[in-house]
Amino acid sequence: MENKTSKYFKYAIGEIILVVIGILIALQINNWNENRKQYLAEIEFLKGIKNDLIQDSIYIDLIIRTIEPKLNAFNSLNKRISNYTEGNDIGKDSLFHTYLFVGQRTFYPVSGSFQSAIAGNAINTFEHKDITGLIIKLYNSIYPRLIDNASILDQRWDLLTQQYLEERRTKQIVITTQDKAKKVINDMYYHYLQLNWYHEVLENTKEHISITLQKIDD
Template identity: 55%
Template sequence: MIKFFRKIRQNLLSEGKTGKYLKYAIGEIVLVVIGILIALSINNWNLNRKQNYAEKEFLQGIKTDLKKDKEYIDLVIQLQEPKLDVFDLLNSEFPKFDNENVTAIDSLFKIYFTSQRTFYPISGSFQSAIAGNEINSYKDKDITGSLIKLYNTTYARLIDNGKISDVRWDYLSRRYNHERRVGIQENMSDSQHSELLDNMYHHFVHMRWYQNQLTDAKREIDKILEKIE
């Protein structure tokens, strides 16, 4: 094609048709520019199509991850609620461990000392988008901004508080490992009873705070899912 256009230009020059040559040259330049613009448009269209597809895949992955996060948050909250109720009951209704209520207290104690779960999010889709810096190219800035806040602030705070809760639980469960195994003893003194409730309270206060954070995180997830859906 280039040889064809070159031959036409050479013929025009050899025939002394300078005016026609200039018009032809300008026309050829215009055609080249149009060709370049068309190529750029096609390239941009392909890039936009790929970005739209990548963003759609990202949001679907995030949607799946957040739904699983919600399910796990629900599980953690569900496991914590009986513990919170048990401590309130132990702290108010059973001021002393004596022969009359030791069996009931022992049952409540066992409920409180069932295994503990803390929340850790599924972050594969988000981390993948962050690692490749793809998240900055996504068009829906409202959703991406909300996700960045969720993962970098809300989830980060939950992880930190989950670790604190685990440390307090580990101390409590180790400190009363014998009682967990054989149950509350009838001869537990008032001072031992008080120490037990004090140690449980140290764990209880943070667990209650942690549960409030989980509930807030769940609301935040719901708002993001509404935007995606």
């Protein structure tokens, strides 16, 4: 009787051990599957972010190329204003045309991949914290600052273009006195200050994007 009880006890212990091992294996497989899903989700996220940032970088370059001629034009006009001769139509100077008649672009980021990641809080579960930290800083701090500056710049550009609506429509501006030239440059100056600052913020943003892309590629 004791032998039978001992056998049953050993059998029961063996069954329990097998069940526990089965549960542990199932848990391990489940954890592996979850880790695999998270890994793939992070890879897809980084791939999407990389594509978005490349597009953003290209567009920032385009905007910088449209800004720099205006900045150079204003700086040249500001230096040369005292050398203009009364009576000459200095409004024909192409630098005035560069600043007043060439349109303005401002930047707004592509944010689809980032918005998808934060919607389900997935970004906080990703393994590469150094990369996600750079990305979060970009979208939550740097980009909003850039957008705010773009909004101010657009407002100042609207104000300037309203002041010179007819000149922009006809593509010509008549400036035959130094006083008129100074007035035009003073009107441009309010916009120029913000344009110069916006240019600096764009350059800083571009640098942060470059660092982030490098981290992703590494």
